[in-house]
Amino acid sequence: xxxxxxxxxxxxxxxxxxxxxxxxxxxxxxxxxxxxxxxxxxxxxxxxxxxxxxxxxxxxxxxxxxxxxxxxxxxxxxxxxxxxxxxxxxxxxxxxxxxxxxxxxxxxxxxxx
Amino acid sequence: xxxxxxxxxxxxxxxxxxxxxxxxxxxxxxxxxxxxxxxxxxxxxxxxxxxxxxxxxxxxxxxxxxxxxxxxxxxxxxxxxxxxxxxxxxxxxxxxxxxxxxxxxxxxxxxxxxxxxx
Numbered sequence: 001x002x003x004x005x006x007x008x009x010x011x012x013x014x015x016x017x018x019x020x021x022x023x024x025x026x027x028x029x030x031x032x033x034x035x036x037x038x039x040x041x042x043x044x045x046x047x048x049x050x051x052x053x054x055x056x057x058x059x060x061x062x063x064x065x066x067x068x069x070x071x072x073x074x075x076x077x078x079x080x081x082x083x084x085x086x087x088x089x090x091x092x093x094x095x096x097x098x099x100x101x102x103x104x105x106x107x108x109x110x111x112x113x
Numbered sequence: 114x115x116x117x118x119x120x121x122x123x124x125x126x127x128x129x130x131x132x133x134x135x136x137x138x139x140x141x142x143x144x145x146x147x148x149x150x151x152x153x154x155x156x157x158x159x160x161x162x163x164x165x166x167x168x169x170x171x172x173x174x175x176x177x178x179x180x181x182x183x184x185x186x187x188x189x190x191x192x193x194x195x196x197x198x199x200x201x202x203x204x205x206x207x208x209x210x211x212x213x214x215x216x217x218x219x220x221x222x223x224x225x226x227x228x229x230x231x
Contacts, residue, residue, distance in 0.1 A: 009153070034219070043117070043203055043222030044156075090155065099144055099163070099209060100171075101220065105155035 002027040004093045006104035013081050014112045021076040021107050023091030033074040034092040034101060035065055044090060050074065061085070086111040116140075117223040119204050125229045132191040134226050136204030143209035145187035146220065147171075147179060150201040162187055163209060194230045202226045 003026045013019055025031060032051055036044040048059025055067040065076045074091060088108050092101040120135035136145065144163050148156040148171075158171030160179040168179050176198060180188045187206075191198055205220040 036222075041224070043224045044205075044220075045222070046219045049219060099207060100146075100158065100161060103148075103156040105153060 002031060002093055002095055002102055004091055004102050004104040006089075006091055006107050008107045009105070010108045010110060012110040012112060015083050016080050019076075019078045019081045019085070019109070021089050021091075021109070023074045023076065023104060025072050025074065025091075025093045027072075027093065027095060029096060030067075030069060031096060032094040032101070033065075033067060034094075035059065035063070035074070035076045036090045036092060036103075037061075038088040038090065038106075040087070047076070047089075081109075081111055083111045083113065085109060117204055117206055117221050119202075119223040119226050121226050122224060123227050123229075125231065126191075126194050127231055128195060130191075130194050130230075132194050132228065132230075134189040134191075134202055134204075134228070136187045136189070136206075136223055137185055138187075138206040138221070139185065140206065140208075140221070141184065142206035142221075143184070144207045145181065146205040146207075147177075147187065147189045148203045148205065149173070150203055150225070156203065159189065194228075196230050198228065199230045200228060202228055 005024045034049045035047040038044045048057045050057045050067045088106045090106045091104040094101040117138045146161040147159045162168045162181040178190045203225045204223040207220045
């Protein structure tokens, strides 16, 4: 069965600093890959997704993610973090042919002024 | 914009009560999902439905049932609520297939229902 690992439970960055959130998956074939964000008290919102093609994916709110097949990773990045980016971030993976993603446990982003 | 609504944001129930959580989506999505979210455990799939009257168990279906009588509505039922079902419950919906034939699409989530069972 596929699995998704987000190694960092919490990450703290200063406003204006760059950000990278890690996501690794375990699956035989390249799956579909997603990043979602959950603001406090809210549901999840899609930031970006990867199905195929260009391995660098641009999303909303200035986020991007890079799919690296050799490392089974799909890390989320942002060059300059804003205080409003403080939230919970979830990586999700769905095998090709399935419409049911598996979610990682989430990474909580704390932004210091 | 896709909208997924959940009947309550906060709910407090007593042990043994029957609890209904309702979810409605307005985008004609075939797929609907119920998750529970607990700190440190992420989202865990309880049940999903890919069509009216169709349902499939997810990873943690014990103690729950679901109903999908209409395409836009997916209900989660706790037959006899217990304290270990205190959690955040998230509903989501998605298209079954995209125009390009990809079977997996973006899930759209409701705001969640925080259920406390006393």
